[in-house]
Amino acid sequence: MTTTAVNPYLEGNFAPVHEEITTDTLKVIGELPPDLSGMFIRNGPNPQWTPIGQYHWFDGDGMLHGVRISNGKATYRNRYVRTQRWQIEHEAGQAIWTGFMEPPQPELPSRNTGNTALIWHAGQLLALWEGGAPHAIQVPDLETIGEYTYNNQLSSAFTAHPKVDPATGEMMFFGYSFAPPYLHYSVVSATGELVRTIPIDLPMGVMMHDFAITANYTIFMDLPLTFSVERMQRGEPMLMFESDRPSRFGILPRHGDNSHIRWFTAPSCYVFHTLNAYEDKDEVVLFACPMRSTTVLASPDSQTDPEADIPRLHRWRFNLKTGKVHEEMLDDVASEFPRINENFLGQATKYGYTSRLAKGSIPLFEGLIKYDLSNAKSQNYEYGQGRYGSEAVFVPRPGATVEDDGWLITYVYDIGEDSSELVVINAQDINSEPIARVLLPQRVPYGFHGIWVTEEQLNFGRI
Numbered sequence: 150m151t152t153t154a155v156n157p158y159l160e161g162n163f164a165p166v167h168e169e170i171t172t173d174t175l176k177v178i179g180e181l182p183p184d185l186s187g188m189f190i191r192n193g194p195n196p197q198w199t200p201i202g203q204y205h206w207f208d209g210d211g212m213l214h215g216v217r218i219s220n221g222k223a224t225y226r227n228r229y230v231r232t233q234r235w236q237i238e239h240e241a242g243q244a245i246w247t248g249f250m251e252p253p254q255p256e257l258p259s260r261n262t263g264n265t266a267l268i269w270h271a272g273q274l275l276a277l278w279e280g281g282a283p284h285a286i287q288v289p290d291l292e293t294i295g296e297y298t299y300n301n302q303l304s305s306a307f308t309a310h311p312k313v314d315p316a317t318g319e320m321m322f323f324g325y326s327f328a329p330p331y332l333h334y335s336v337v338s339a340t341g342e343l344v345r346t347i348p349i350d351l352p353m354g355v356m357m358h359d360f361a362i363t364a365n366y367t368i369f370m371d372l373p374l375t376f377s378v379e380r381m382q383r384g385e386p387m388l389m390f391e392s393d394r395p396s397r398f399g400i401l402p403r404h405g406d407n408s409h410i411r412w413f414t415a416p417s418c419y420v421f422h423t424l425n426a427y428e429d430k431d432e433v434v435l436f437a438c439p440m441r442s443t444t445v446l447a448s449p450d451s452q453t454d455p456e457a458d459i460p461r462l463h464r465w466r467f468n469l470k471t472g473k474v475h476e477e478m479l480d481d482v483a484s485e486f487p488r489i490n491e492n493f494l495g496q497a498t499k500y501g502y503t504s505r506l507a508k509g510s511i512p513l514f515e516g517l518i519k520y521d522l523s524n525a526k527s528q529n530y531e532y533g534q535g536r537y538g539s540e541a542v543f544v545p546r547p548g549a550t551v552e553d554d555g556w557l558i559t560y561v562y563d564i565g566e567d568s569s570e571l572v573v574i575n576a577q578d579i580n581s582e583p584i585a586r587v588l589l590p591q592r593v594p595y596g597f598h599g600i601w602v603t604e605e606q607l608n609f610g611r612i
Contacts, residue, residue: 156203156204157511158204158205158206159196159200159204161564162537162562162564162569162592162594162595163206163511163594163595164594165194165195165196165197165209165212165594166195166212166227166591166592166593166594167197168591169226169227169228169229170225170226170227170590170591171224171225171226172224172225172226172590173224174222174223174224175216175222175223175224175225175587175588175589175590176587176588177221177222177223177585177586177587177588178585178586178588179573179582179583179584179585179586180221180584180585181218181221181222181223181573181584181585181587182221182546182556182573182584182585183220183221184546184547184548185218185544185546185556185573186218186219186220186603186604187217187218187219187544187601187602187603187604187606187607188215188216188217188218188288188289188601188602188607189215189216189218189542189544189558189571189599189600189601189602190213190214190215190267190274190288190291190599190600190602191213191214191215191267191539191540191560191593191596191597191598191599191600192211192212192213192230192263192264192265192266192267192276192277192596192597192598192599193209193211193212193214193264193539193594193595193596193597194206194207194208194209194210194211194212194262194264194594194596194597195209195210195211195212195229195264195594195596196208196209196210196244197210197229197235197238197239197244198238198242198243198244199243199244200244200247200248201244201245201246201247201248201251202247202248202250202251203247203248203250203251204248204250205248205249205250206512207248207249207264208248208249208262209262209264210229210230210232210234210235210238210262210263210264211229211230211232211235211262211263211264211265211276211278211284212227212228212229212230212264212594212596213227213228213229213230213267213276213286213291214227214560214593214596215227215228215289215291216571216587216589217289217607218587219604223571223587225587225589225590226289226290226291227291227591227593228290228291228292228293229293230262230263230264230276230284230286230293231284231292231293232261232262232263232284232293233258233259233261233296234246234258234259234260234261234262235262237258245257246260259280259281260280261278261280261281261282262278263276263277263278263283263284263293264276264278264597265277265278265279265309265597265598266309266310266597266598266600267286267598267599267600268283268311268313268320268600269313269600269602269606270311270313270320270337270341271318271320271337271338271339271340271341272341272606272609273285273297273341274286274287274288274600274602274606275297276293277307277308277309277310277311278309279306279307279308279309279324279325279358280306281306281307282296282297282298282303282306282307283296283297283307284296284297285297288602288606288607289602289607299337299341299342299343300343302343302346303343304333304346305323305324305326305333305335305346306324306325306326306333307322307324308322308323308324308325308357308358308359308360309358309359309597309598310358310359310360310422310423310598311337312360312361312362312494312495313491313494314362314364314494314495315491315492315493315494315495315496316364316495316496317339318338318339318340319336319337319338319339319403320336320337321334321335321336321337321360321362321367321403322334322335322337323335323349323357323360323369325354325355325356325357326354327354327376327378328354330348330349330350330351331349331351331353331354331355332348332349332350332351332357332369333346333347333348333349334346334347334348334349334367334369334401335347336403336404345404347406347407348407349369349399349401349407349410350407351371352371353375353376353377354375354376354377355371355372355373355374355375355376356372356374356375356376356388356445357369357370357371357372358420358421358422359420359421359422359423359437360423361423361425361426361435361437361495362403362426362494362495363426363427363428363433363495363496364427364428364495364496365402365403365428366400366401366402366403366426366428366433367400367401367402367403368398368399368400368401368423368426368433368435369398369399369401369410370396370397370398370399370420371396371397371398371399371412372396372397372417372418372419372420373390373391373392373393373394373395373396373417373419374388374389374390374391374419374443374445375388375389375390375391375394376388377389388445390419390442390443390444390445391417392417392442392454393417394417395414395415395416395417396414396415396416396417396418397412397413397414397415398412398413398415398435398465398467398474399411399412399413400412400413400433400467400469411469413467413472413474414474415465415474415476416476417441417442418439418440418441418442419439419440419442419443419445420437420438420439420440420460421438421440421460421485422437422438422485422486422487423435423436423437423487424436424437424438424462424487424488424489424501424503425487425489425493425494425495425498425501426495427495427496427497427498429466429497431468431469431470431471432466432467432468432469433466433467433469434464434465434466434467434497435464435465435467436462436463436464436479436487436501436522437462437463437465437487438460438461438462438463438484438485438487438503439460439461439463440456440457440458440459440460440461441454441456441457441459442454442456442457442458443457443458444457444458458510459483459506460483460484460485460506461478461479461480461481461482461483461484462478462479462480462484462487462501462503462520463476463477463478463479464476464477464479464522465477479520479522479525480518480520480525480527482505482518482527483505483506484503484504484505484506484518485503485504485506485512485514486503486504486514486539486540486541486598487501487502487503488501488502488503488540488541488542488543489501489502489543490543490545490552490553490555491543492545493552498522498552499521499522499523499552499553500519500520500521500522500552500553500576501519501520501522502517502518502519502520502541502543502557502576503517503518503520504516504517504518504538504539504540504541504559505517505518505529507537512595513537513595514532514537514538514539514540515531515532515536515537515538516529516530516531516532516538517529517530517538517541517557517559517574517579518530519553519576519579528579528580529579529580530557530574530579530580532561532572535563535564535565536561536562536563536564537561537562537564537595538559538560538561538562538572539559539560539561539595539596539597539599540559540597540598540599541557541558541559541574542557542558542559542599542600542601543555543556543557543576543601544556544557544558544601553576553577554576554577555576556573556574556575556576556584557573557574557576557579558571558572558573558574558599558601559571559572559599560572560589560593560596562592562593562595567592568588568589568592569589569591569592569593570586570587570588570589571586571587571589572585572586572587573585573586573587
């Protein structure tokens, strides 16, 4: 059994911080753009107590780290996502739930940590975890309001990666399950009403972390990372990548049902995150960062495939007339956490941004890549020696008329200084030095996904 003393996800900048703080104005190196006004918030795992048994990076309690920017100045605050699990363990003064790598604990309530991602929709910020309900978060103070169940209409789990159509304001999400029906698909209106939930037929349960939308379609990924109770009963892993199974991509009209879905088969792979998708005449085009195979929750040392767990940007074209699939790797450089200017989500985009992986079995990101998707060219930004970042969020410049007019914002940790900062990069020239670096009052552990909440949304969101 792995002990916490040597667990890499509890050491260095993976280790949690326990103090929730609120700061006054922070030191800025460079100059924050005067028209950059809002709040950068990032979610991630941060165990409240010493974990029980084998701890994985996915297991920690959610913690939000937010930097508020206004009039060229910045402040910082961090807050736990106060889930039911967090409250129970807080009162007990110790960890009670085990993690993904331990046997289930059916006697306990949901292990929902709210630790993965964030979405803003219909005037509400939500903290997400794909195995349960979202949690409503108050802004700008980042206090937890509570579970958000759409007036008790939520009947499935809720993906960590819902998609909001910038044209219609609708939000699409899904929930996967270990038992049939293995997939539910839901649509939320622009005003925040859960208007429909339908089952989607799958041959068996799969871990489906992300999906994609276009203007008219929703794209599901039935990939061979499968759940099997029978396998677990034989003493084998319940969750396992089956390399002999193909990948399937299901394309469904947004408001269709299971009878309207069309499945396309492609070589075996696993995708944690999609970049974008759009329609091009008879084709649906999808960009994502697949891996040939994945160990997921197992030790990387147990994987014999040297290409396992190495994500690279790919493009698929699914022809709705002929049924043909064309898959193409766009870059052989390993990168993940893909993002775009989300004002163009579901539409044809020229640019995409990913975080470049450093070599090694632990996920560290050493820089950013900006892709020109029209010609597969790219630019790189390096964080520097001993400096590693997180997912970079694209923030459009107010009034921008071109897609890449804006900033890339992320947290960067400096090993030598044992300190963190918020970095603001000109998205139109990522080779240049950052426009601004905001020095933070405490270390920000490596985490998952972030969001930019505009000043207008912050004002709207106050209660």
